[in-house]
Amino acid sequence: MAKMIHSMIRVLDEARSVDFYSKVLGLTVADRVDFETFTLIYMSNAETGFELELTINKGRTASYDLGNGYGHLAVSVDGVAVEHERLTKAGLNPGKLVELNRDGKLFGLFFFITDPDGYKIEVLQRHGRFH
Numbered sequence: 001m002a003k004m005i006h007s008m009i010r011v012l013d014e015a016r017s018v019d020f021y022s023k024v025l026g027l028t029v030a031d032r033v034d035f036e037t038f039t040l041i042y043m044s045n046a047e048t049g050f051e052l053e054l055t056i057n058k059g060r061t062a063s064y065d066l067g068n069g070y071g072h073l074a075v076s077v078d079g080v081a082v083e084h085e086r087l088t089k090a091g092l093n094p095g096k097l098v099e100l101n102r103d104g105k106l107f108g109l110f111f112f113i114t115d116p117d118g119y120k121i122e123v124l125q126r127h128g129r130f131h
Contacts, residue, residue: 006042006051007073010064011117014041014056020115023090025075027052064117072112072120080125084111094123 011017018041021027027043030051041054052073077083080097087094095112109125124130 004050006053008053008055009073009115009117009119010055010057011115012056012060012063013116014039014054016116017041017054018043020092021052021054024087024092024113024115024121025052066118070120072122074122074124074130076124076126076130078126080109080111080123083123087113 018029021043026045026047028045029041030044031040031042033040033042037058039056039058041056042051043054044051084094084097092113097109097111099106100108100110106127108130109127110122113121113123115121
């Protein structure tokens with residue numbers, strides 16, 4: 001069976017992105033692999049074996065065109081309202097906290113935050129299928 005191990009995003013500024021993902025998701029650099037034309041940064045935390053791979057293409061100065069397909073990374077937390085408040089106080093401008101109900105029951109409680117390169121991250125309350 002296949003095992004999901006990482007998701008990759010292209011970023012412009014290594015330090016800025018590492019700082020963002022450290023502050024927002026508590027990720028730390030697990031590995032850094034430097035090549036002639038690009039660098040790969042693998043970030044993770046103790047919660048999961050899944051990693052975020054940041055790819056920095058050397059010499060690139062223009063922002064990446066993320067297109068019009070709506071995609072995002074998603075993480076779950078024990079206290080989504082607490083995380084929302086923490087990120088707000090840190091000046092990271094998370095989106096509004098949203099409650100999504102289905103058939104009169106809570107399906108999801110979440111907010112989105114945008115990283116320095118424009119990628120969306122959904123932060124969900126651990127509940128139901130979002131553990």
